[in-house]
Amino acid sequence: MKTDHMPEDHPQVPMPKTGVLFSNLGTPDNYDYWSMRRYLNEFLSDKRVIDYPAWKWQPILQGPILTIRPFRSGANYKTIWNHDKGESPLMTITRNQVAKLDAVLTERFGEQVMVDFCMRYGNPSTRSKVDAMVAAGCTRILFFPLYPHYSATTSGTANDQFFRALMAQTRQPAVRTAPEYFDRADYIDALAKSVERVYPSEVDAPERLICSYHGMPERYLMEGDPYHCQCQKTTRLLTERLGWSASRIQTTFQSVFGPEEWLKPYTVEEVARLAKEEGVKRIAVMAPAFSADCIETLEEIQGEICEAFEEAGGESFTYIPCLNDDDAHITALTSVVTENLNGWLD
Ligand SMILES: C=CC1=C(C)c2cc3[nH]c(cc4nc(cc5[nH]c(cc1n2)c(C)c5CCC(=O)O)C(CCC(=O)O)=C4C)c(C)c3C=C
Numbered sequence: 200m201k202t203d204h205m206p207e208d209h210p211q212v213p214m215p216k217t218g219v220l221f222s223n224l225g226t227p228d229n230y231d232y233w234s235m236r237r238y239l240n241e242f243l244s245d246k247r248v249i250d251y252p253a254w255k256w257q258p259i260l261q262g263p264i265l266t267i268r269p270f271r272s273g274a275n276y277k278t279i280w281n282h283d284k285g286e287s288p289l290m291t292i293t294r295n296q297v298a299k300l301d302a303v304l305t306e307r308f309g310e311q312v313m314v315d316f317c318m319r320y321g322n323p324s325t326r327s328k329v330d331a332m333v334a335a336g337c338t339r340i341l342f343f344p345l346y347p348h349y350s351a352t353t354s355g356t357a358n359d360q361f362f363r364a365l366m367a368q369t370r371q372p373a374v375r376t377a378p379e380y381f382d383r384a385d386y387i388d389a390l391a392k393s394v395e396r397v398y399p400s401e402v403d404a405p406e407r408l409i410c411s412y413h414g415m416p417e418r419y420l421m422e423g424d425p426y427h428c429q430c431q432k433t434t435r436l437l438t439e440r441l442g443w444s445a446s447r448i449q450t451t452f453q454s455v456f457g458p459e460e461w462l463k464p465y466t467v468e469e470v471a472r473l474a475k476e477e478g479v480k481r482i483a484v485m486a487p488a489f490s491a492d493c494i495e496t497l498e499e500i501q502g503e504i505c506e507a508f509e510e511a512g513g514e515s516f517t518y519i520p521c522l523n524d525d526d527a528h529i530t531a532l533t534s535v536v537t538e539n540l541n542g543w544l545d
């Protein structure tokens with residue numbers, strides 16, 4: 200943008216825009232040892248994720264964990280890798296979601312809105328996308344962590360990284376962060392529709408529907424992280440929306456890491472217990488804490504957790520995919536965005 204009173208050598212001032220920057224967890228650039236090591240090192244060095252003092256944790260992380268885990272996790276990533284695109288499913292799905300959100304938001308608000316995504320760990324980095332938005336003229340940014348539930352280990356650290364990126368800006372934009380949306384009717388409705396696509400009514404339903412949420416150390420709940428309570432509420436609201444009997448739908452937590460007690464019951468133990476002790480033969484599992492399918496759903500749920508159920512005597516295991524780029528999901532996310540742009544873009 201140029202105006203008459205500007206001297207010839209005045210820096211270019213772009214037309215002001217409003218940015219909507221979605222943020223997901225991040226994923227390795229590849230599944231080889233060094234890509235995995237780089238990703239896990241960044242992730243597991245984050246104090247919001249693992250809060251032990253560095254003098255105690257770093258020797259363990261840099262020693263045994265980053266020697267062994269990159270091989271193990273790399274082998275798991277290889278089984279789910281999107282070889283055509285050369286990237287992990289989390290990356291492909293996040294890009295597809297954000298392309299749809301961009302189309303809807305641009306149709307609604309025109310070229311004054313700029314929509315993009317970044318990752319908390321790895322690429323595209325939060326810093327690079329904040330730099331790009333500011334350079335493109337965004338004088339306002341709505342930052343949107345793509346997690347339905349708030350946890351300091353996910354949304355909290357995503358926001359931290361956003362604020363770190365702002366520290367580097369000469370011309371800081373005005374900013375907002377989007378709130379969690381675990382109890383919104385449109386998000387619950389999107390979850391319910393994903394169940395009803397597979398089981399149109401309770402008559403068709405399996406003996407149990409397991410809502411398996413990513414876990415975290417129990418200690419974090421005691422220290423005030425609201426994630427556990429928000430997960431429980433999502434299951435309750437989903438049960439009410441589906442109209443199924445409450446005893447058919449359960450909450451469990453997966454992906455235990457390290458020696459501490461994590462939120463319970465553990466999914467892998469509960470599905471085995473159901474088969475062994477209650478004689479349950481048919482279950483379905485869904486993962487409402489994940490906005491996109493990823494290693495934890497495609498490999499852990501459909502691999503390890505499914506095997507635990509079948510080895511314990513279970514016969515039918517169905518995985519209900521995450522909301523990904525479902526239309527109902529895009530509608531729910533668009534509503535959260537438009538509500539949080541209120542007064543900026545109408
Ligand atoms: C070690 C502590 C971890 C905590 C606490 C944690 C919380 C947490 N994570 C998600 C969402 C995702 N996690 C993913 C992968 C993943 N998570 C951890 C550890 C913790 N997560 C690790 C070590 C990994 C890497 C995979 C592995 O090596 O096994 C992913 C998937 C990434 C992908 O590329 O597909 C997501 C998404 C939530 C919602 C959450 C909240 C409590």
Ligand SMILES: [Fe+2]
Binds near residue numbers: 413454
């Ligand atoms: Fe995780």
Ligand SMILES: [Fe+2]
Binds near residue numbers: 427428429
């Ligand atoms: Fe709780």
